[in-house]
Amino acid sequence: MNEKYPFELEKLPYGYDALEPVIDKQTMEIHHDKHHQAYVDNLNKLLADKPEMQGQTLEELMKSEVQAIKNNAGGVWNHNFYWQEMIKPDNGHITDLLLTKLEKNFESVDKFMEQFEKQALGRFGSGWAWLVEKGDGSLEIMSTANQDNPLDLGLIPLLGIDVWEHAYYLKYQNRRGEYVKAWWQVVNWDFVEKGLK
Secondary structure (H helix, E strand, O other), X not given: OOOOOOOOOOOXXXXXXXXXXXXXXXXXXXXXXXXXXXXXXXXXHHHOOOHHHOOOOHHHHOOOOOHHXXXXXXXXXXXXXXXXXXXXXXXXXXXXXXXXXHHHHHOOHHHHHHHHHHHHHHOOOOEEEEEEEOOOOOEEEEEEXXXXXXXXXXXXXXXXXXXXXXXXXXXXXXXXXXXXXXXXXXXXXXXXXXXXX
């Protein structure tokens, strides 16, 4: 993947149907090939006549004062992250280190999941729910609107769920809660742990 302009669409690390039945093949095709591609294309168009910004990374562009650049850079980064943090259903398990940190910060895995789901369901409109690591090593759950990202706040994203309707609507329609609960089956916990400092 190009780390700087011109950006390219990252390939999925698995087949379009790999996450079924949790996320269906058609949703994956549309989400990756249309929505994610659009963020890449739009970002490249916005930077085409801004040579002074073409050497910046996605993380740097996400801090841009130009809202359209910030939005599309966030869309590219967030989706690159989202594809990597998922795995074939029921193939992931919470590792000992991560389990210890979740229990320390949220009392139990169940309470962590409950709080995470609450953030995902409480996000009005489009956005994301996140598990993040703070500078002191503690964990926090939060949500962001649109394609905003916890990196903007100096936090390290460990896990993020896309709650834009295009991420789930074909299969779940307006039942965001069903999508969020089912999504735990495809979380790649090894990827989550690798993000810890």
